[in-house]
Amino acid sequence: MEIDRKTLKALAADTRLDILKSLGKRRKTPSELSKELNLAASTVVEHLNRLEEANLVRREETGHKWIYYGLTKKGSALVKPKVPAQFIIVLSLVAVVAFAGFMLYYVNYTPYATVGAMPSISVPPEGEITQPIEETKMPEETTTPTPPTEQRAATTGVGGVNITNVTNFTFNSGTGTCYSGNYSEEKKGTTEIIGENNKITFSGFVITSDPCHELEGSYSMNDSKITIEITSKSMGGICIACVGSIPFDGYLDLNEGHYNVKIIYEQTIITEKDVDVI
Missing domain, CATH: 1.10.10.10 (Winged helix-like DNA-binding domain superfamily/Winged helix DNA-binding domain)
Known part of the structure; x- marks a missing residue:
């Protein structure tokens, strides 16, 4: 097959x-x-x-x-x-491909020196001409100014891999609809999270007792942990009280790596998933 x-x-x-x-x-x-x-x-x-x-x-x-x-x-x-x-x-192949991609990234992009690491000093063979030790300097740290609307703070991810914060975040809200179902405070909705092509895409819906709202999304990042928080914003007008759902989707642009993504609505975790971005 x-x-x-x-x-x-x-x-x-x-x-x-x-x-x-x-x-x-x-x-x-x-x-x-x-x-x-x-x-x-x-x-x-x-x-x-x-x-x-x-x-x-x-x-x-x-x-x-x-x-x-x-x-x-x-x-x-x-x-x-x-x-x-x-x-x-098939499931094993999926796991092997994901693990192989992560290991390839780890081997190719692991920094040669990290902050606080003891430098390695090797003695060259006799007769080999080398520069004096005094002339060997660590590269100076430089700061490149970025527009105020973008966040580009460097951090360290899983396995010591140097990663960069999210460079773009997009969130879209759909129109709420009523449906006949049981509303549970413990079950706020469902979400699908996929990592591919230097993106983390997510889509799903939230369950609410007042679907006459549109959703707003924001994110925060701590090392390789990403939290997407969804809040409701009133659209005004007349609304018929009912149990319903509001769909949403969006994506984050970021470097390859392994991330933990958590999506929260009304202080309740809808989904939490580990994602490999390739």
Whole structure:
């Protein structure tokens, strides 16, 4: 079975793996998957579209108003009990590729000297002409002025790798909608976080008892830990009180590396995930 880049990307999200496992038992509608995984129907449909693009699931129209989704031969080969080894191999490949990318970055970009490290002094062979020690100087630290709207403070990430703070942050808010569901203070929403192409992209929705708001996002960074905080902003006008959701998405531009990303809404953590940016 051929495992292409699109398949690996589709399997990178835990939610889509859960959907594949569920469809491995029997075909289901988006509504059934939404209740089973405790996700909004729109979010489930978006994940199904990604899996359908990777030829892992297919849409089955029965002629009625319900649309079912089932596994393709390719999807069945990954999750069916008769070939569990292939599913494990695919997950192992994803982990190996991510680890190899991180190690390659670590080997190529680890600084030769760090602050506070003891310098190494080697004795050259007899007869070799070298410069006097007094002429060997450490490079002076320089500061390049940057515009006030950008943050470019250098810090040290995992493994002593020198990384740079976020160079661009974009956050978009969608329009809130009402839906029939149980509102739980403990469950504020869901988010998908992906690291690729020197970006960390995120998308999802928050659950609120007052969806007549738009969302605003800000971020803070401490070493390799990134916190994205989402707040509500009233849009004014007349609003019908209901339980609903507000979608959002965005991305951060930053260097390759390993990051811990946490997304918070109303002082509640929606998602926390370790992400490798390649």
